[in-house]
Amino acid sequence: MKLDRISQKSLPWVYLFILPSVLVFLIFYLVPIVTVFATSLTHWDGYNAPVFEGLQNYGRLFTRDSFLISLRNLLWWSVIAATLHVGFGVLIAFLFYRRSTGWRAVRAAFMIPNVISAAALAMIYRFLFNNDFGLLNGFIRIFAPNFSVNWLFQSPYAFWAVTLTWLFYAVIVTLIVHAELMSIPTELHEAAHIDGASEFQIAARIDLPLCRYSIGTSVILAITSRIAMYEAVALTTRGGPGDDTMNIPIILVNSITDLNYGFANAAAVVMFLLGILTLLLVNWLFKMNKRGF
Amino acid sequence: MQKGTMFVVTALLLFGIALPLFAGGDAEEQADGVVELVIPHYKAGQNVGARFFLPQVERFNAAYEGRYRIVIEELPQDGYRDKIKQLAQQDRLPALIEGADHIWFEDVMVANDRVLDLGPWLDEHPEIGSLLIDDAVEYNTQGGKIVSLPFAVVRPIGLFYNETLYEPTQRIGAMTFDEFVASLGDDRIAFMTSENAWTTGLFLTSLIMDEPGGVEMLRAGVVDKVYDYTGPIWLAATTKLQRFLQDHATLNTLGAAYADAANAFMSRNAAVIANGPWMVNDFTPDAADKWSGGFSGEQVRGDIYPGNAAIANVMDYNWWIPVSASEREREAALAFLEFMMQPDELEAFMLAEGGTAPKLDVSPDFLEALAENPILSDLATAVNADTAFSVAVYDVMPNSIANEEFGKQLPKLIDGSFTPAEFLAELTEKAEETRM
Numbered sequence: 001m002k003l004d005r006i007s008q009k010s011l012p013w014v015y016l017f018i019l020p021s022v023l024v025f026l027i028f029y030l031v032p033i034v035t036v037f038a039t040s041l042t043h044w045d046g047y048n049a050p051v052f053e054g055l056q057n058y059g060r061l062f063t064r065d066s067f068l069i070s071l072r073n074l075l076w077w078s079v080i081a082a083t084l085h086v087g088f089g090v091l092i093a094f095l096f097y098r099r100s101t102g103w104r105a106v107r108a109a110f111m112i113p114n115v116i117s118a119a120a121l122a123m124i125y126r127f128l129f130n131n132d133f134g135l136l137n138g139f140i141r142i143f144a145p146n147f148s149v150n151w152l153f154q155s156p157y158a159f160w161a162v163t164l165t166w167l168f169y170a171v172i173v174t175l176i177v178h179a180e181l182m183s184i185p186t187e188l189h190e191a192a193h194i195d196g197a198s199e200f201q202i203a204a205r206i207d208l209p210l211c212r213y214s215i216g217t218s219v220i221l222a223i224t225s226r227i228a229m230y231e232a233v234a235l236t237t238r239g240g241p242g243d244d245t246m247n248i249p250i251i252l253v254n255s256i257t258d259l260n261y262g263f264a265n266a267a268a269v270v271m272f273l274l275g276i277l278t279l280l281l282v283n284w285l286f287k288m289n290k291r292g293f
Numbered sequence: 294m295q296k297g298t299m300f301v302v303t304a305l306l307l308f309g310i311a312l313p314l315f316a317g318g319d320a321e322e323q324a325d326g327v328v329e330l331v332i333p334h335y336k337a338g339q340n341v342g343a344r345f346f347l348p349q350v351e352r353f354n355a356a357y358e359g360r361y362r363i364v365i366e367e368l369p370q371d372g373y374r375d376k377i378k379q380l381a382q383q384d385r386l387p388a389l390i391e392g393a394d395h396i397w398f399e400d401v402m403v404a405n406d407r408v409l410d411l412g413p414w415l416d417e418h419p420e421i422g423s424l425l426i427d428d429a430v431e432y433n434t435q436g437g438k439i440v441s442l443p444f445a446v447v448r449p450i451g452l453f454y455n456e457t458l459y460e461p462t463q464r465i466g467a468m469t470f471d472e473f474v475a476s477l478g479d480d481r482i483a484f485m486t487s488e489n490a491w492t493t494g495l496f497l498t499s500l501i502m503d504e505p506g507g508v509e510m511l512r513a514g515v516v517d518k519v520y521d522y523t524g525p526i527w528l529a530a531t532t533k534l535q536r537f538l539q540d541h542a543t544l545n546t547l548g549a550a551y552a553d554a555a556n557a558f559m560s561r562n563a564a565v566i567a568n569g570p571w572m573v574n575d576f577t578p579d580a581a582d583k584w585s586g587g588f589s590g591e592q593v594r595g596d597i598y599p600g601n602a603a604i605a606n607v608m609d610y611n612w613w614i615p616v617s618a619s620e621r622e623r624e625a626a627l628a629f630l631e632f633m634m635q636p637d638e639l640e641a642f643m644l645a646e647g648g649t650a651p652k653l654d655v656s657p658d659f660l661e662a663l664a665e666n667p668i669l670s671d672l673a674t675a676v677n678a679d680t681a682f683s684v685a686v687y688d689v690m691p692n693s694i695a696n697e698e699f700g701k702q703l704p705k706l707i708d709g710s711f712t713p714a715e716f717l718a719e720l721t722e723k724a725e726e727t728r729m
Binding site: 043047066130132157237240242255257260262 | 382396400536544727
């Protein structure tokens with residue numbers, strides 16, 4: 001395609017304006033990603049020159065019990081995130097969309113946890129789940145006075161306690177889905193009403209399918225957040241008790257503590273590839289490259 | 294958009310990107326000619342070490358007013374060493390650093406000549422050199438260089454007990470562990486599992502020291518590190534630890550951080566806590582806001598561990614200066630080290646945080662003041678010629694085992710999911726994984 005004279009004249013300016021973004025991408029994204037991939041094939045203490053050792057780090061990683069447990073935990077957390085977590089966020093988005101009585105108050109309450117830092121939330125949950133004075137056990141003891149469970153430090157409860165620290169914080173999902181709901185043409189709803197469709201039928205047969213992209217995006221975000229989840233685990237159980245709540249970011253950070261940067265970067269590469277796999281899988285499942293309406 | 298405007302906008306965008314790449318580093322010399330050292334350190338805020346350290350920094354700033362000034366930037370104790378490693382990677386180390394992870398310090402900093410040799414400075418200050426403990430000097434001398442300031446004060450780590458809850462029949466250091474258990478009755482010990490499980494790890498160390506060959510094994514592990522915990526000494530000590538954890542631990546032990554363990558002791562929920570003499574700061578009236586449940590610092594006594602054992606490690610890295618510090622920064626940093634090593638500062642340190650300086654002729658005022666502090670006197674008199682000293686288990690374990698895995702696996706030892714042998718096998722497996 002041939003550019004017209006004005007377009008050709010402004011081409012240098014276009015490149016100049018793109019340059020900052022390209023530089024940012026190269027310096028802060030591409031170079032580190034390439035470095036991580038390259039050094040994952042080396043023995044590297046983070047300071048001295050890396051020594052190439054092929055796929056040994058990956059061999060060690062995939063034979064490590066804690067890594068296999070991390071993968072199992074990630075699989076469970078991903079299933080929970082893609083179903084319950086996203087489902088809850090979508091439900092709230094639909095409630096907001098209907099503007100039922102008191103929806104503004106609910107919206108405010110729903111948004112508040114999102115402005116609290118992950119570290120503060122983790123501390124709140126440490127208190128909430130405390131066996132001696134935690135709110136949860138205090139409530140349960142009203143009905144069962146001798147009840148005693150250390151939710152974050154006892155098998156098998158720790159996994160579920162950690163899950164609860166993020167399960168209902170689905171504000172991002174709600175915002176994304178709500179935005180897409182708002183963009184649905186009202187003519188579709190009017191036509192459905194004329195055809196005698198109920199509100200539930202409109203929601204289930206029209207709104208939900210039309211939110212396919214935003215729900216797909218939410219599933220991607222929810223799962224990739226679980227792949228990269230560090231604070232929620234590090235500030236509560238640190239992967240324990242034993243390896244019950246272990247995940248790949250904890251393995252990565254522990255390896256850095258032991259100056260095994262090459263190994264840590266192998267874990268990072270696995271996280272990266274899992275993220276890409278999630279992206280492709282959800283794109284395919286939700287047919288996100290096909291037109292909606 | 295006009296060409297000029299577009300050019301300005303583009304230039305600003307590029308400048309915005311480039312700025313962080315060239316920024317960095319604190320201005321060391323102020324307009325008034327004072328060299329200011331910004332030192333990130335954990336002995337600040339609510340940290341127990343802040344009570345002595347911060348006033349000491351203030352005394353230094355007053356003594357060197359117009360020349361040097363030290364500003365402390367607060368860091369959590371848990372992340373201090375990791376932060377130092379990160380700063381080293383960025384080549385932005387502060388001019389003064391206290392301690393280091395052994396393997397990292399040796400393999401990265403010392404091996405690459407990134408640490409200032411304190412030897413010439415000590416040669417110029419024989420009055421300081423004469424105070425340093427021989428073992429510490431030997432440990433800190435690597436390749437003919439003194440890589441960090443060797444210790445002049447040794448601080449035996451033992452335990453504290455509340456005499457209104459627990460009355461030992463004799464000095465605890467003079468008891469056997471069996472006698473100690475018998476005397477303990479139903480009393481509780483402030484254990485913990487979070488962070489690095491510090492108080493629990495100290496107690497385990499004392500149990501290892503009580504085993505034949507335990508002290509020697511720990512001492513040998515300082516240099517080579519211990520990766521195998523399946524031996525009989527570890528097994529016997531861990532078996533006893535499990536019993537203590539199940540029978541004598543405070544109710545909040547599972548998931549307890551240091552603050553929780555200390556709180557259990559300072560609220561009379563625990564009769565005993567294993568810790569170092571720096572904790573005496575929490576037993577002075579100044580710290581009364583940390584007390585509850587009728588606790589008072591006057592109820593506390595100090596002692597060493599049953600079997601006449603104490604934990605002390607002078608084979609460690611102390612204050613060091615990176616070679617990346619400028620000439621003026623080095624001067625200021627060395628001035629601070631010199632200030633800290635003055636006899637009156639060492640005495641003030643020992644009165645605040647306990648310990649003994651074997652090569653220092655202490656003043657009569659110091660002895661008088663020491664006698665007025667019953668807990669420090671307890672600790673000072675508890676040690677005798679037969680006392681066995683050893684490093685702690687943390688000094689012989691790889692970093693992630695000491696700081697993460699040990700505490701993380703403890704809940705399973707407590708609730709019986711792991712037998713002691715399984716617990717140790719798990720730690721051994723994790724330790725082996727760190728060896729690459």
